[in-house]
Amino acid sequence: QSVLTQPPSVSEAPRQRVTISCSGSSSSIGTNAVNWYQQLPGKAPKLLIYYNDLLSSGVSDRFSGSKSGTSASLAISGLQSEDEADYYCAAWDDSLNALVFGGGTKLTVL
Amino acid sequence: QVHLQESGPGLVKPSETLSLTCTVSGDSISSYYWSWIRQPPGKGLEWIGYIHYSGSAKYNPSLKRRVTISVDTSKNQFSLKLSSVTTADTAVFYCARARSSSWAVFEYWGQGALVTVS
Numbered sequence A: 001q002s003v004l005t006q007p008p009s010v011s012e013a014p015r016q017r018v019t020i021s022c023s024g025s026s027s028s029i030g031t032n033a034v035n036w037y038q039q040l041p042g043k044a045p046k047l048l049i050y051y052n053d054l055l056s057s058g059v060s061d062r063f064s065g066s067k068s069g070t071s072a073s074l075a076i077s078g079l080q081s082e083d084e085a086d087y088y089c090a091a092w093d094d095s096l097n098a099l100v101f102g103g104g105t106k107l108t109v110l
Numbered sequence B: 001q002v003h004l005q006e007s008g009p010g011l012v013k014p015s016e017t018l019s020l021t022c023t024v025s026g027d028s029i030s031s032y033y034w035s036w037i038r039q040p041p042g043k044g045l046e047w048i049g050y051i052h053y054s055g056s057a058k059y060n061p062s063l064k065r066r067v068t069i070s071v072d073t074s075k076n077q078f079s080l081k082l083s084s085v086t087t088a089d090t091a092v093f094y095c096a097r098a099r100s101s102s103w104a105v106f107e108y109w110g111q112g113a114l115v116t117v118s
Helices: none
Strands: A009-012 A018-023 A034-039 A046-050 A063-068 A071-076 A085-093 A098-101 A105-109 B003-007 B018-025 B033-039 B046-052 B057-059 B067-072 B077-082 B091-099 B102-109 B113-117
Touching: A009 A018, A018 A085, A018 A105, A034 A063, A034 A071, A034 B102, A046 A063, A046 B102, A071 A085, A098 B046, B003 B091, B003 B102, B018 B033, B018 B091, B018 B113, B033 B102, B046 B067, B046 B077, B046 B091, B057 B067, B077 B091
Parallel strands: A009 A105
Antiparallel strands: A018 A071, A034 A046, A034 A085, A063 A071, A085 A098, A085 A105, B003 B018, B018 B077, B033 B046, B033 B091, B046 B057, B067 B077, B091 B102, B091 B113
């Protein structure tokens, strides 16, 4: 079981907006920045969002990140079929003294 | 353009040591922090540890007793050794380069190398 909790799956229709949550604790998200990665099928992860809400270079502005308290969210607007992928949040955990990832969320574009 | 490439045996026997090398091109390894991350088949990501070109390293406590990450600046490579492997260590292993501002933000990734313990 992951230290950062994500829903296993989400789905939404094309052109709609979806959010993926990432729930942590006071020692992880409550204190440290959250980063988000996209992993297309059979590919290496790709950095989307860093420091909670900064867009990585070259990433579409349809992606956005936010953080509040011990939770963070990734929002994707104007969904496209190419957005179908697994999405992971990550943050440092002061108690575990380790970088931890969420369990991942599989996005299906209906 | 920064490029990372993992290399090493794809099959390791239980109780032996897994060894992988990441070759960096398009950038000098004498900058930034360099990490290893693994992903068991069908599962999520796990951070293994990082190394700085100076040689300082930090490991995931869950793997610390079995992991060594080293750097060879003359070859622009860094390496991973994981000892006493079991079938639970079967995974795709990724090497990654962090952003200059934080070792924990993985900006560039290798394509990954599948290592099977059997």
